[in-house]
Amino acid sequence: MTSESKPAHFLQNIIREDLAEGRVSRLATRFPPEPNGYLHIGHAKSICLNFGLAEEFGGVCNLRFDDTNPAKEEEEYVDSIKRDVTWLGFRWAGDIKYTSDYFDQLHDWALHLIREGKAYVCDLSPEDARHYRGTLKEPGKNSPYRDRSVDENLELFEKMKNGEFEEGQCSLRAKIDMAAPNINLRDPVIYRIKKMAHHQTGGKWCIYPSYDFAHGQSDAIEGISHSICTLEFEDHRPLYDWFIENLPVPAQPRQYEFARLNLNYTVVSKRKLKQLVDEGLVDGWDDPRMPTLSGQRRRGVTPAAIRNFCEMIGVTRSDSVVDVGMLDYSIRDDLDKNAPRAMCVLEPLKVTLKNYPEGKREVLSAPGHPVRDDLPARELPFTGTVYIEKADFREEANKKYKRLVLGKKVRLRNAYVIQAEDVVKNDAGEIVEVICSVDLDTLGENPADGVKPKGVIHWVSADENLDCEVRLYDRLFDDPAPDAGGKNFLEHVNPDNLQVLSGCKAEIGLAKAEPEKGYQFERQGYFCRDSHYGSADKPVFNRTIGLRDSWAKEQNK
Incomplete structure (x- = not known):
């Protein structure tokens, strides 16, 4: 409406x-x-x-x-x-x-x-x-x-x-x-x-x-x-x-x-927010976990999402508690429509394409957004070595697994179809490299080559990428009413409210990402460059929100 x-x-x-x-x-x-x-x-x-x-x-x-x-x-x-x-x-x-x-x-x-x-x-x-x-x-x-x-x-x-x-x-x-x-x-x-x-x-x-x-x-x-x-x-x-x-x-x-406005899983008392700051439980008033507007901005939330949320909840004279999922929906909806797309590998696994011509370098093209023509296409350098997510490869898997498996094929998003042939392990038995073959006739998402890979995974070039840190923020509190009924709200701080991942690899174009500007990291969620931390050659990206409401799914298990 x-x-x-x-x-x-x-x-x-x-x-x-x-x-x-x-x-x-x-x-x-x-x-x-x-x-x-x-x-x-x-x-x-x-x-x-x-x-x-x-x-x-x-x-x-x-x-x-x-x-x-x-x-x-x-x-x-x-x-x-x-x-x-x-x-x-x-x-x-x-x-x-x-x-x-x-x-x-x-x-x-x-x-x-x-x-x-x-x-x-x-x-x-x-x-x-x-x-x-x-x-x-x-x-x-x-x-x-x-x-x-x-x-x-x-x-x-x-x-x-x-x-x-x-x-x-x-x-x-x-x-x-x-x-x-x-x-x-x-x-x-x-x-x-x-x-x-x-x-x-x-x-x-x-x-x-x-x-x-x-x-x-x-x-x-x-x-x-x-x-x-x-x-x-x-x-x-x-x-x-x-x-x-x-x-x-x-x-x-x-x-x-x-x-x-009363939100569940949230504390908005200034006194209590100041206590979080003063006791070092957050990184200042604008910490991306804070419900402050400056914290939401640093996290990548847009003003349009906030305004749309306020319009959604309406104006009444009856006190009630609004499900924070409504705010999440508004944030996700706005970013889905407006955030440029990019790829970032959070836990890199090296993939060597054994039959890709040695010394060859291509620049592939990927859309800036699936429907918005005003967002320019991205240029993706491609050579014989790429990074994929560790979670996107298994030596063996059942039919429900739609990613890379030994002897099976997947498509690298906006690139070629590859097939896993072998693995390289370290002394601890951990897989550190996957050896693949690449079908050089399968460039593009829908080539007329008859090849039907099981799935599509994201990747970045191993030779030309942006080394970065990624911070995965979650709800600051794990109780829907952390300060109700005389509770000590500090006892309900979510212990898993932040996960810091170093050594992540992003597509090289993100070196020009502006702080607080939202991007969709394909298959990962929505992220923005942090305005406080990181450097030109090693930025920090904050997760704004996931692609879907994983929190609600966890609570209903």
Whole structure:
């Protein structure tokens, strides 16, 4: 089903009605990540949704960094997020926005709440404040500092701003309702002391607004019409609305929630992903095993595959877990249609063609893609010695084995039919070379020579090839819900998530392969050149995904 023929989801219906009824004159959305980690596959759904809706309805979408916590934020994360959004194919409206751009205005609005008697400086320790807050079943109780005068609160807040108190000594809280059924309305903290420099504002501030206080007001400053969040913010919506209603903001944005993307066999908590990085269980945030967008990009996943996947899973208000096989399907489908073909032998076995003319060298031609004419043909050097996969030869085999067997014939893909005649073994009895004869009248896939080999195998020239390392990545976790129900997710790391193969031999044309550009290694899967490791004469190739879902097959055995 195409996107044009799919039924509209609930947010499209809301926006269409708001525009038709004149409640908004122009759609304005935003993607507001906190710069405290790299974006992951779950963020892709929000990116595609917010930017996609803006494109669909002729509106705008801002990229804003909700940078209210200098303790966890870094410029590295800012840069990575900008790269990821651009890579996915989206462009934000105007300049990049930062919540820190609005710190002066947010501070003035905090003063407004104090003057209106709707905010107060509280000296409760964080532990005592949690105790006073109550529980989901029991109401909270008022802070003993709740009834301070406006003048006293203004004076104390100024001292907070000037750095005269230590971290945790006091905070500014909104005065709402300590008995509210929604615990988020029980006098939430709106400013806290953090004596540390900020990646954007330097040392100007030692007090910082809370996310809940800054988020909605930033939306209002930017004229956002539809503030689209995931369902975990649903209980925060009354607080979002309270601030909008009680401050002189220039716009009245509305918050709407949708179900976040939950994938099985995957962990997307930034804290847990950072733990994997910090403990050296992966090779950084962009490790190809990570669900981060930078990791997926380094692995060879295309932005089109990610966007198609987000379109496939749809937008609802019901939480569910998506089978990671749907993502695999989208990746495989895109690469099958677009990835150039190549050959690479992962475990080389030497084959000598005893009757091939000595010193002869040919350049054979192979299609760049089975159906795409815009991908150029490949040139394959051919001499009397080639490499095939060790697994593609047996001295003896049953009729189901369709590869090379002593006394039997196979076709070298895009080349000749050969027949195995003899083997050479080392002192340990291992086969190190196969002696074959070649039928020089069988060039091409379908020659009119009547020869019917049992199968077709891939190969590379033993004289002209590219020595490379191949990394076979698999799922990072071997449990469908590695962090559910209080599990220690580190105990469910798949021990076979990476296999490194050295001494692989690829066709020589792959020397020009660009990092992160996908190729189908025929009969092997989809691969890309790694952007970090390897050299010009010995690259590293990462497996993006297999030709079929071997994981599901293993799980069903």
